[in-house]
Amino acid sequence: MTLRPGSQASLRAANVRRVLAAVRAHGVLSQAEIARLTGLSPASVSNIVHQLADSNAVELSPGIRGGRRAQEVRVRSDDGLVVGLDFGHRHIRVAVADLRFAVRAERRHECDVGASAVSALASAEKLVDELLDQIGERRCSVRAVGMGLPAPMGPNGGTVAAWPILPGWETIDPARDLAERLETPVFADNDANLGARGELYFGAGRGVADLAYIKAATGLGAGLVVDGCVYRGFAGSAGEIGHLTIDEMGPVCSCGNRGCLETMVGAPYLLELIRHSHPELRTVDELVSRALEGDGGCRRVIADAGRHIGFVAANLCNVVNPERVVVGGDLAAAGDLLLEPLRAAMPRYAVCSVASTPVVAALTGERAEVLGALVLAVEEFRRRNETPVHDTLAGAAPA
Structure with a gap:
């Protein structure tokens, strides 16, 4: 079922995720504890808990909380x-x-x-x-x-x-x-x-309904979450930011176009940039490690990549307006060496209402x-x- 952004159904779906997140994180909770942790009203929690129990997603049992009887909620154990x-x-x-x-x-x-x-x-x-x-x-x-x-x-x-x-x-x-x-x-x-799914449920996207996940690795791509659901687009190609044209006279990309973002920040391009001064580097992991150790050339390559990604991220925010941008992939291991130039590009290219969109590193890493x-x-x-x-x-x- 497709949920319409801003609808009551999408709001309820978000509340259900909050309830289940709290129960999974703590193992077992009373309904009053769920209400305190989620900020939902006791009546809303009661309705959601009983709906989940009816669908066998959680199980209820009598317990004692603070010396009083309470109904305990735990996620049902599934086989398989x-x-x-x-x-x-x-x-x-x-x-x-x-x-x-x-x-x-x-x-x-x-x-x-x-x-x-x-x-x-x-x-x-x-x-x-x-x-x-x-x-x-x-x-x-x-x-x-x-x-x-x-x-x-x-x-x-x-x-x-x-x-x-x-x-x-x-x-x-x-x-x-x-x-x-x-x-x-x-x-x-x-x-x-x-x-995007991994970060939405387990990482920096937890609690966020509208998210842009940018993967910077061998290629560049984005996973878009709209109202809590991954948006794939009509033909399944939503989020192909690696093939946005940055330079019309740039290098020919594997897709057949010229000057795609991927030809400027993809792993093969970055390693080629550094090849003459650092011929021993063979992988992005090695490039990132040298940058973190203070190598000026490697830092410059990563900073330039961050600025290029920031240009596209800013325009992505102009179009989609996510609550948060999460950056993952091999290049994200560079941390602020990549993210600071990326963040600095946001006010330059994004409209005022989205220029301050938080940009954070993925918490689940590789x-x-x-x-x-x-x-x-x-x-x-x-x-x-x-x-x-x-x-x-x-x-x-x-x-």
Whole structure:
């Protein structure tokens, strides 16, 4: 169900997330304690709690609070597992969790994802089986799998919508093919959208209904959250800020246009900028580490990248007007070396009403996308089991 921004239904969905977040964070609470923690009225809390109990999202039991009888609320224990898969350009990260986001096992595997879809999917299948074996579980216990790819996905999360970004994946439906391998439902989205989900539920986006998540890594992308829901756009390509033109006479991009943001701040471009003075640097992680150690050249490259991203972030805020901008990806590890120039660009390019939009670093780090994949898996599992997504998910910290 699509919730209209500003509607009573969207407000109620946000309140439900606040209630569930409080209960998950504290384990067990009385309704009075939930009201104090969330700021909601006791009557609203009572209505939400009983709705969640009716949908089997929480369980109620008698207890004692302050010497008085009280009804205790705890999230219902669900059977089964979900799997999250984050396919980067050079890695696969997989996590296995229960339906309350307690991560049971997690691993990162280095590989060239773009070289061969078949090989990457085979590696993912092997990683899932290895982690399930590690925790003594089998495939039959997995209820759903969420997966993310560093490319736009079609409107139904099927084929890769812009295949030059991931050559070798253009002829397949990644979710369908992985589902056939794992014999489990698989749901796909692009990595920036999953990063937005990860930060919305577990990181710097908690408690925020309108969020822009910018992933700065090998490529650039944004995940947009509008009224608590990830906005994918008509064709699934919303948030492709890496392909906004910054310089009409700039370098040719993989998408076929010239001077895209990605040609100025993507990892290959940054490493090429520093190659002559620092030929030993091979990765963005190394670039960031040297910058944090005080290397002037590396600091300059990162600061320039921050200004370029700030130009686009400011214009994104002009159009979407998020409550907060969260920056993740490999480059975000530079912290204020990246964020301060980015923030400084906001007043220059944004209209007055959005120029002060907070810009913060992602709190989930390199795990944002895999945690978002877990959220996607639970969302789809709940939806297919007729439990409303907004009544069963909230921002709880994963184990």
